[in-house]
Amino acid sequence: MKDLSLLTKYRKFLFPGTLLFFIIFAAVPGQEEWIGLDLAVVPLILGGGFITWSTLVTMIETRKITAGLLIVFALIGTTYVSEYLAGAIVAFMMVAGEFLEDITLDRTRNAVRELVQLSPDEAWVKRNEEYISIPVEEVTVGDRVLVKPGERIPVDGTILSGQAVIDEASITGESLPVEKTAGAKVFAGTINQSGALELQTEKTGNQTTLGKIIKVVYEAQESKGSTQRTADQFAKYFTPVILGICALVWVFSQDLMRVMSVLVIACPCALVLATPTAVVASIGNAAKRGALIKGGLTLETAGKVTTICLDKTGTLTVGRPQVVEIQPFASYTQEEVLSTAALAEKRSEHPLASAVMNEAKRRKLSIPDPQEFSSVFGRGVHCVYEGTTIEVSNRRRLEQLPDSEVARTFLDAQEEKGRTALLVLKNGEVIGGISIADALREQAVQAIKEMRKSGIKRIIMLTGDNEKTARSISQQVGITEYKANLFPEEKLEYIRSLQKEGEVVAMVGDGINDAPALTLSDVGIAMGAAGTDVAIESADMALMADDLRMVPFTLGLSRQALKIIKQNIWVFAVCVNIAGITLATSGYLSPIAAAVVHNVASLFVVLNSARMLTFKLNYSESETSFSSKQAQSAV
Known part of the structure; x- marks a missing residue:
């Protein structure tokens, strides 16, 4: 069995290895006299037959003349002039070149293979009040699934019971569990590191977030950008042109070997490989880090972005109210002010009440139930606890306070920062103030810096919030341009005006509320798309995690991919072909040398593109490189 597995592993080496074996012996002086046959005929027939057959099949399937036809003519020509060894070497170089390309390209496809392997083959499903193991394909929506510690979660669903630490790096790219x-919510393909969980199945198979990721990556690798389509068109007309050049070389030189050299060197394999190899490698790299890029056209456009527009709520900020400052008055402490406010807000359903309660919970404060509770519309809440009257109110309460200067100063300062400020009162005395705001994401400031470093000319915040809030957030995050009080249709109009100015615009939003703006922009980037079908399917790029730093990463990746594609086309394809054809027509390049040069150029294209597999964007010295960190724990 071990020998069989080794054979399977190295079977790709057998055919080119066999050709090389016969070519080496064919080059031994006098071998033809010993055997009675020029051994070069064997690799010429084997290799040439393979190339001819695959070329004919491709031409029949596509109904187009392909570049492989040039090689077939070259093999026929070398056989005609009895240059069997030259023909065998040409065949070997083509087969070996294709073999090396396949090996390198396999690396670029590993991201998708590994994604597919993330889904377990079996799942523990409840049947007749007990859990049994069944193939994951047989799990249906509504089934109860048990996930044991150390196992991968087989479906998308909601936890019914249990608690666990989940490694979601395969979906979101987030390195921390x-x-x-x-x-x-939990997602298929993620790992339950500790604790048993009972899940309610909501999505299975291709409908899970993992399934949609795999689908998007497959489709992206198949789609073509403008550069790739141009290369395809070039290759389409290239073959007739080269055949015309060969005819002219024959007319003027009457040297069939020169004609053979032109045929061999001119095959545009490097040009055909230039774009798709870079695109596949880049998309695979991004997918491993939790970013979905929808194909070559998106990748190329993202590489040309000059302006980024960012939504505020849920993009630059976390998207939910949080307590950002507690200011005690007189001799009270922050904990006393917060616990008093939480007591009044405990029965309230207002979003601001949730922010206060969450902060109390975070600080592990014990909050008793109030004895009386009432809500005062437009002003705040009121409660009674053990004979003490407690209030949490807004600015309107100032009018009834005898000494309100300290409270007024607090309110003015917080509102100037764009925050919502609350006053906490006990028996009519103001004991402190609490300010609540939609807090910035931790990575927002660093992400904006990296966007500027990557060459983005303009970064603009678009928000429907008021002027004060917009100005405060933009100053905190380091954005100099912002537009406030915008309705959704006004965001569209603003993006349209930027495009009319010649800007290539990327819009970053949450993928649902910002769907129109994401669609209109040249590149729509949806944040936090894990589990969100709309975001995955509608945006040009979908970032599975809520990490804003993935925006400069994907744009930097796209810019580098565009550079790699241009290098592939102009350096390894066009320049090498022009130089090679010139040398071949002048008689300085034999068919053997032409085959070597041609395949080396194609190999360099693939290796150059493979650099995109290891692309990473390093942050400042004060931070660990997030990309390398995520790469270790990603797929």
């Missing part, structure tokens, strides 16, 4: 308990 996440603690989850009942009510939380």
Whole structure:
């Protein structure tokens, strides 16, 4: 069995290895006299037959003349002039070149293979009040699934019971595991690191987030950008042109070997490989880090972006109110102010109340139930606890306070920063103030810096919030341009005006509320798309995690891919072909040398593109390179 597995592993080496074996013996002086046959005929027939057959099949399937026809003519020509060894070497170089290209390209496709392997083959499903193991294909929506510690989650669903630490790097690219308990969403392909979970199945197979990621990456690798389509068109007309050049070389030189050399060197394999290899490698790299790029056209356009527009809520900010400052008055402490406010807000359903309660929970404060509770519309909440009257109110309460200067100063300062400010009162006395805001994402400032470093000319924040809030957030994050008080249709109009100015615009949003703006922009980038079908399917790029730093990463990746594509086309394809054809027509390049040069150029294209597999964007010295960190724990 071990020998069989080794044979399977190295079977790709057998055919080119066999050809090389016969070519080496064919080059031994006098071998033809010993055997009675020129051994070069064997690799010429084997290799030439393979190339001829694959070329004819491709031409029949595509109904087009392909570049492989040039090689077939070259092999026929070398056989005609009895240059069997030259023909055998040409055949070997073509087969070996294709073999090396396949090996290198296999690396670029590994991202998708590994994604497919993330889904387990079996799942523990509840049947007749007990859990049994069944093939994952047989799990249906609504089934209860048990996931044991160390196992991969087989479906998308909601936790019914249990708590666990989940490694979601395969979906979001986030290197740190996440603690989850009942009510939380989980995704197929992620790893349960500790604790048993019982799930309610919501999506299976191709409908899971992992399934959609695999589908998008497959489709992206098949789609073609403008550069790739240009290369395809070039290759289409290239063969007739080269045949015309060969005819002229024959007319003027009457040297069939020169004609053979032109045929061999002119095959545009490097040109055909230039774009798709770079695109596949880049998309695979991005997918491993939790970023979906929808094909070559998106990749190329993203590489040309000059302006980025960012939504505020849910993109630059976390998208939910949080307590950002607690200011105690007189001799009170922050904990006393917060616990008093939480007592009044405990029965309230207002979003600001949730922010106060979450902060109390984060600080592990014990909050008793109030004895009386009432909500005062437009002003705040009121409660009674053990004979003490507690209020949480807004600016309107100032009018009834005898000494309100300290409270007024606090309110003015917080509102100037674009925050919502609340006053906390006990028996009519103001004991402190709490300010609430939609807090910035941790990575927002660093992400904006990296966007500027990557060459983006303009970074603009678009928001429907008021002027003060917009100005405050833009100053905190380091953005100099912003537009406030925008309705959705006004965002569209603004993006349209930027495009009329010649800007290539990327719009970054949450993928749902910003769907129109994402669609209109040249490149729409959806944040936090994990589990969001709309975002994955509608955006040009979908970032599975809420890490804003993935925006400069994907744009930097796209810019580098564009550079690699141009290098492939102009350096390894066009320049090498022009130089090679010139040398071949002048008689300085034999068919053997032409085959070597041609395949080396094609190999360099693939190796150059493979550099995109290791592309990473390093952050400042104060931060660890997030891309390398995520790469270790990603797929």
